[in-house]
Amino acid sequence: MSDHLATQDDVDAFRAEVRAWLAEHVPAEPLPAWTSREGFDLHRAWERTLFDGGWAAVDWPREYGGRDAGLRRSIAFAEEYYRAGAPERINMGGLYLLGPVLMQHGTPEQCARWIPDVLSCRTIWCQGFSEPGSGSDLASLSTRADLDGDHFVVNGQKIWTSMGAFADWIFALVRTDREAGRARKHDGITFLCIDLRSPGVEVRPLAMVDGTEGFAEVYFTDVRVPVTQVVGEVGQGWRVAMSTLGFERGAVFGDHAKFSADVDALASVVEHRGLADDTQALDELGRVLVETEVYRANVYRLAALAEAGGNLDSTASINKVFWTQMQHDIFDTGLRLMQEDAAVVGDPAALGDAPPGTRRAWADWHHRYWYARAAMIFGGTNEIQRNIISERVLGLPLEPRPS
Amino acid sequence: MTATSIIPPGAADEDRRELVRLTTDLLGRHSGTEHLRERLDAGQAHDPRLWARLAEAGLVSALVPEEHGGAGLDPSYVSGVLHELGRHATPEPFLETAVVAVTLLAGSTDTAYAGPWLERITAGEVLVAVRLGGLTPHVVHAADADLLLDVADDGTVRAHDASDLEVQELAALDALRPLALVRPGTDGVLLAVPPAVVERARLLAVAGAACLLAGATRALLDQTVDYVTVRHQFGRPVGSFQAVKHAAADMAVMSEMTTSAALGALDAVEVSTPEDARRRAWAAKAYAGDAAARANVSALQLHGGIGFTWEYHLHLWLKRVMSLAASYGTTSALRRELARELVDRQRERRG
Numbered sequence: 126m127s128d129h130l131a132t133q134d135d136v137d138a139f140r141a142e143v144r145a146w147l148a149e150h151v152p153a154e155p156l157p158a159w160t161s162r163e164g165f166d167l168h169r170a171w172e173r174t175l176f177d178g179g180w181a182a183v184d185w186p187r188e189y190g191g192r193d194a195g196l197r198r199s200i201a202f203a204e205e206y207y208r209a210g211a212p213e214r215i216n217m218g219g220l221y222l223l224g225p226v227l228m229q230h231g232t233p234e235q236c237a238r239w240i241p242d243v244l245s246c247r248t249i250w251c252q253g254f255s256e257p258g259s260g261s262d263l264a265s266l267s268t269r270a271d272l273d274g275d276h277f278v279v280n281g282q283k284i285w286t287s288m289g290a291f292a293d294w295i296f297a298l299v300r301t302d303r304e305a306g307r308a309r310k311h312d313g314i315t316f317l318c319i320d321l322r323s324p325g326v327e328v329r330p331l332a333m334v335d336g337t338e339g340f341a342e343v344y345f346t347d348v349r350v351p352v353t354q355v356v357g358e359v360g361q362g363w364r365v366a367m368s369t370l371g372f373e374r375g376a377v378f379g380d381h382a383k384f385s386a387d388v389d390a391l392a393s394v395v396e397h398r399g400l401a402d403d404t405q406a407l408d409e410l411g412r413v414l415v416e417t418e419v420y421r422a423n424v425y426r427l428a429a430l431a432e433a434g435g436n437l438d439s440t441a442s443i444n445k446v447f448w449t450q451m452q453h454d455i456f457d458t459g460l461r462l463m464q465e466d467a468a469v470v471g472d473p474a475a476l477g478d479a480p481p482g483t484r485r486a487w488a489d490w491h492h493r494y495w496y497a498r499a500a501m502i503f504g505g506t507n508e509i510q511r512n513i514i515s516e517r518v519l520g521l522p523l524e525p526r527p528s
Numbered sequence: 529m530t531a532t533s534i535i536p537p538g539a540a541d542e543d544r545r546e547l548v549r550l551t552t553d554l555l556g557r558h559s560g561t562e563h564l565r566e567r568l569d570a571g572q573a574h575d576p577r578l579w580a581r582l583a584e585a586g587l588v589s590a591l592v593p594e595e596h597g598g599a600g601l602d603p604s605y606v607s608g609v610l611h612e613l614g615r616h617a618t619p620e621p622f623l624e625t626a627v628v629a630v631t632l633l634a635g636s637t638d639t640a641y642a643g644p645w646l647e648r649i650t651a652g653e654v655l656v657a658v659r660l661g662g663l664t665p666h667v668v669h670a671a672d673a674d675l676l677l678d679v680a681d682d683g684t685v686r687a688h689d690a691s692d693l694e695v696q697e698l699a700a701l702d703a704l705r706p707l708a709l710v711r712p713g714t715d716g717v718l719l720a721v722p723p724a725v726v727e728r729a730r731l732l733a734v735a736g737a738a739c740l741l742a743g744a745t746r747a748l749l750d751q752t753v754d755y756v757t758v759r760h761q762f763g764r765p766v767g768s769f770q771a772v773k774h775a776a777a778d779m780a781v782m783s784e785m786t787t788s789a790a791l792g793a794l795d796a797v798e799v800s801t802p803e804d805a806r807r808r809a810w811a812a813k814a815y816a817g818d819a820a821a822r823a824n825v826s827a828l829q830l831h832g833g834i835g836f837t838w839e840y841h842l843h844l845w846l847k848r849v850m851s852l853a854a855s856y857g858t859t860s861a862l863r864r865e866l867a868r869e870l871v872d873r874q875r876e877r878r879g
């Protein structure tokens with residue numbers, strides 16, 4: 126089953142297999158949101174079910190528990206997954222950030238040690254890049270790691286760590302060479318994997334804007350980390366990390382089906398609010414529907430380009446700005462269509478006799494609305510993406526930089 | 529010209545890439561801004577010499593079946609060609625003649641009538657105008673046309689040759705995209721065209737217009753990037769100011785997404801179900817119209833005063849996108865139609 130040469134028949138057969146498996150396994154009732162301990166554990170169990178079925182990462186190589194499915198089958202998987210209303214993936218960071226980084230930069234020992242548990246979610250990893258003083262200007266980070274024999278000693282703080290409160294390990298950027306960093310701030314940074322149970326690590330949960338959990342600050346005080354837990358070379362962490370950010374910015378191939386499902390829910394809302402003949406409501410619904418169709422077309426085009434061996438680097442920032450704005454538009458539009466009921470969080474009664482799917486979608490709407498707001502901030506804010514597009518894609522002159 | 533790293537249309541496929549290259553080369557030589565100026569000064573958009581070149585290069589007959597002298601390609605091959613025609617603001621009825629009319633004629637069962645017209649199209653001898661009911665109340669390039677294919681909303685197709693047409697030219701916003709009201713004198717020839725072919729022709733018109741818009745939007749972006757790179761104020765290129773850069777970045781996002789949607793919509797006509805292809809064509813054009821309108825605003829704003837002069841060529845594209853956005857389905861109309869269909873579909877799904 127060589128990936129690039131999947132014919133339409135191969136893809137259709139694969140799709141049918143996926144659909145059958147999902148029909149049998151997707152929980153009938155949606156899981157509680159993962160931003161509570163209970164919800165998180167249920168999502169983790171679901172990831173295990175996916176893993177046992179061999180569906181945790183169809184695009185991953187077989188040796189790591191994937192199916193080498195190639196792009197077209199991976200897109201088909203994601204389309205079926207979201208169409209089936211399957212749970213949100215809590216393991217995106219492992220699947221698209223850490224896993225690929227390890228495959229690309231890790232030693233064979235590191236791959237053998239960490240990758241299997243990434244896929245099964247036996248180990249939950251979080252991303253420790255941002256610091257209180259280093260957000261957009263990530264390379265200015267100051268959490269330090271000083272060499273002491275065959276260990277690094279880590280001191281500092283990470284913040285806004287998604288799932289930090291539930292995670293077992295963190296992959297962090299730390300400064301190992303302050304001298305090099307003074308000359309060029311991207312130098313002297315190292316990509317380090319740290320067990321959150323190590324002495325000296327303190328995880329302080331941070332409540333998010335909507336009151337949910339899952340966010341954390343992570344403090345390091347003289348935390349001893351074996352040098353064998355460095356990924357890539359010491360001092361080359363910036364390069365290693367940048368190879369992971371493409372995921373947060375680029376197309377997670379296939380997630381268009383998730384947004385289409387959200388727009389379907391909006392259509393039900395329009396009907397159940399008695400707005401089916403309201404020109405303005407139809408305009409709004411039409412606008413977000415159009416955006417999701419455009420996004421789907423972009424996923425297909427990028428997939429075709431990738432299959433033809435094209436380099437998609439220049440598309441990642443463009444894609445991130447578009448999908449995050451589209452996602453925001455969808456959830457914001459939902460609130461507008463709900464009119465006064467938008468001020469009440471997730472009360473399904475507001476949708477009267479709407480079908481269960483729509484009522485469920487509404488119950489979760491505010492939570493996802495806030496997530497949509499966050500997506501314009503994380504993974505490099507949309508302003509940072511516009512800087513990248515204008516300078517690296519369009520070739521506009523650099524802004525004069527303070528030295 | 530700009531050296532952006534945006535991926536060109538057709539990049540994923542060698543044959544399409546070749547067609548795009550051919551078109552770019554031809555239009556670069558014969559349909560640059562000088563040509564547009566010349567047509568504007570002449571008060572006549574269509575240029576028979578340019579059309580002859582497009583025909584000689586095999587572009588006009590790309591979709592004409594082989595038995596009538598064409599290449600018999602499927603429409604997805606011309607998406608990049610349309611994108612280039614839009615980028616150059618080429619003032620020719622390529623979409624109407626070489627895509628929509630060819631589709632209707634090639635799909636007609638009246639081969640005795642359609643065949644000779646297809647051959648004359650291949651030879652570059654004739655232009656065909658199309659009227660697609662509510663989608664195009666104003667007929668583009670009607671005064672130049674040798675034939676009008678009039679497609680009613682119920683799907684009947686009537687053919688009228690030029691002698692049967694009363695053409696009332698309108699004061700077109702874009703003088704290089706002339707519009708007219710057309711009144712046929714007789715019932716013309718009732719052309720037998722299967723409903724699926726008529727539907728396909730409509731999809732191609734809408735998706736094709738999106739491709740033209742995608743190209744024109746790309747031109748607005750490129751010209752803006754070029755200009756803000758060379759224009760200096762406060763001792764630096766204005767393109768180094770972040771407010772300018774971010775506006776240009778947003779244009780790039782819209783231009784890229786329009787291109788993906790428009791090219792994809794033409795692909796879909798060939799490979800998707802008719803419903804899906806229709807949804808994609810409508811979405812592509814709805815988005816393209818809106819994105820082009822916003823790119824239009826930014827392009828002029830970022831050019832400042834110079835963009836406001838007749839002498840500077842930016843306005844040719846500003847008007848082209850406005851004219852195209854108003855044709856083959858406006859953004860509002862297409863959005864509402866899609867929304868209404870989705871609400872109905874959701875209702876049906878529940879039975």
Ligand SMILES: Cc1cc2nc3c(=O)[nH]c(=O)nc-3n(C[C@H](O)[C@H](O)[C@H](O)COP(=O)(O)OP(=O)(O)OC[C@H]3O[C@@H](n4cnc5c(N)ncnc54)[C@H](O)[C@@H]3O)c2cc1C
Pocket residue numbers: 251252253254255256259260261262284285286287288499502503504505506507508509512
């Ligand atoms: C829900 C959520 C989850 C997150 N999860 C993680 C995680 O798991 N791991 C992790 O490491 N981080 C995470 N982050 C942090 C995220 O990456 C940062 O918030 C982000 O990079 C922005 O940094 P900042 O918050 O310090 O904002 P700042 O950098 O202080 O920016 C403030 C404002 O200034 C603008 N700005 C800054 N610099 C420029 C510039 N050069 N040009 C123009 N505008 C500029 C920004 O766009 C923004 O609007 C998460 C954030 C959120 C909201």
